[in-house]
Amino acid sequence: MKSIHRRTLLAIFSDPMARSLQWRQIEMLFLAIGAQLVEGRGSRVRFMLGDAMGTFHRPHPAKDAKPYQIRDARTFLRNAGFDPEKGMREWEQ
Template identity: 50%
Template sequence: MNGKQKTLATIFRDPVSGTIEWADMENLLIAVGCRVIEGSGSRVRFNFEGHVASFHRPHPAKEAKKYQVRDARELLAQIGVTP
């Protein structure tokens, strides 16, 4: 989880980063135990024991939008995962 520690630290850094690759953020959420629920199109939800965050996978860009990073930060904080 060494690379994921870097992603986690970047998610919690202020100001919010706009350079986190979506795949890195998604892999971190999966690694901490979130269940992926695929929706229609690019819609995806992450569920961890009733805590849910909904996103649209960014395209064509690879980077997560800043509001998505903030939403991921909120979910991670709610489930007790912080750097």
């Protein structure tokens, strides 16, 4: 995983929640850890990683992710097996 993806990961799990995180960075993180992208209608996208599935709407016209999208990204990563205290599970190695 590249350093940009690690910074995005830290921003997703930061407390207080990041306020200026671009949605594209979140998408690139998901793809970097092996999630499959399924394009939906309009701005809808779905990511699948193992047994976890996350459905999102790309923000538009703004580039920054909204707080609820960052929260949903955090939930998706946790459901996929990411524990911010322990690090990635086997799919990072």
